[in-house]
Amino acid sequence: MTYPERPTAVEVHHPQPINTHPPTPLLPIQPGTVPAVASVVLPDGRIVTGYAIEPAKSEPVTHKHAVSRTAVNVALGGIGFAAVCGGLLMLTTFITALTAFVTQLITLAAVIFGGWIAVQVFGHRPTGSGTTVNIRKAVIKRNKFYG
Template sequence: MTHLSPDRRPPATVHHPIPLTTEQPHAAPLAPRPDGIPDVTQVQLPDGRIVTGYTLTHTQPTGPARPAAVSPLAKNLALAGIGFAAVCGGLILLTSFITALANLVMNLIILVAVVAGLYVVLQIFGGGGGTTVNARKAIFKSNRFYG
């Protein structure tokens, strides 16, 4: 950005708004039109400007809409349905939990039985479970052999 000296700057153009200086009398109120279009009215502001627009009638704001009345029977039936759905869901979860717990206990019993059975089989057929006799150091008393 270059800074220009005051003598080399282009002249600035200033636009001034032209106020309405003519005094116009206020428009006389007109009868409402039968076609539903509101009347046009002119209002002069304190600074002398004139504003033209449609006249609108002020309507009172309505209060908050009251909800439709609901019968107590309908409320009770709705609450009963919600409660019944919650109870049914809870019962389904409870029965599912009990079934899963029973299956867990059954599987643990089967696991203990299988482990005990394997232990017994290894004791019977395993090579390290029997007694060994060293024949050279043995003393056979029935044959009267004392070595």
């Protein structure tokens, strides 16, 4: 396999732009906006000229907390839930006691109302027909009643 000969000189072609429209007028540039031109000498002696590029500035590092906010919120939620559970336990105890109290009031009302009805049905009537007999010591001799 044969290799082609190496060229001894390199031709560089610079393309020429074709302007189909007239060039736009240049606006005056403020002196502080044009970046500075820098030249760098390479180790082999060549000089490279170009615009100096400022390094990208990183955003300042924000202070990170030792404990994440999520962990703190979960812990506070747990503490609040525990406090609410104690209150709910007291609330259920209160409701149970209130239920027992209302039950006792209903029972007492039934006993009082039932007693009142019993007195009305079986009690003494001052005005009424019939004979009222109060028996204290009953003595019966020879089929005769002595009261």
